[in-house]
Amino acid sequence: MDDLDGGPKRGAPWKRMSKEELENQYSPSRWVVRLGAEEALRTYSQIGNEATKRAQATGRNLLDVPYGDGEGEKLDIYFPEAVSEALPFLMFFHGGYWQSGSKDSSAFMVSPLTAQGVAVVIVAYDIAPKGTLDQMVDQVTQSIVFVQKQYPGNQGIYLCGHSAGAHLAAMMLLANWTEHGVTPNLKGFFLVSGIYDLEPVMHTSENASLLTTLEVAQRNSPQWHLQTAPTQPVxxxxxxLVTVGQHDSPEFHRQSRELYQTLRRGGWKASFEELHDVDHFEILWNLTQKDYVLTQIILKTIFQES
Ligand SMILES: N[C@@H](CC(=O)c1ccccc1NC=O)C(=O)O
Structure with a gap:
């Protein structure tokens, strides 16, 4: 193995793990408690597909809106029933280890949020092998710039990402918006069961082809950047909100807690929630329900009730 004991992260627990243990820690489906691994992944897709079909059936939407010139640079916008000039927008970035998932099966939170007056945008980006991590980060940036330009009177843009999508959303904490000609009205981040330090993920079989060098991993690690050079909120x-499921693996817990601590130290208004009795997939698919604790936290944050 490489020199896993050197460098500034001496003492990081993953450096003492065997290859098998690391693989296990970074395989979310192995940690689900109510279903088998395959069944959990199937259920996740099924709930996502059904929620998306239901959301599209309302007709209050704009589908496949291009936010860039690339074939994959499309987003879907779901509007609330009550039409308003000044809506809050929640943009969602799906997970799937940067190599699976799509916007067409990720409209989990549309129904409970649009019912309360939030416009929801589900963003597609070029997953691997077509896209590299740098390209995905760039596409996510472009999608946010697009929404701000299309809806300059928005009541706030909130970014929500799950797993690899939480990583992409967290990368926006580092964005240099002046390069893009517009500063989005970013009011909040909901980071759900994400990965923020990609260095341990380099050593897992699923992601080795995306994370070819330490340089790529560090460049795309919000944890590394924020630790090295803290950024300030515009x-x-x-x-x-940094949130993780109770049944997520210890490494997922550590990644979330460390990002939260780093953000607090850097002066960000961050909070941390371990969500009771949910795994890596339930934490997201429960967003189809209006009474779910995370749905309620998101709504309270958007409407400033907490
Ligand atoms: N093969 C992975 C799949 C996975 O990690 C995943 C699947 C769907 C949505 C998010 C996921 N994880 C991170 O992006 C697993 O072990 O579950």
């Missing part, structure tokens, strides 16, 4: 009121 809007000091911008909230960040």
């Amino acid at each position: 809007d000091p009121a911008c909230r960040i």
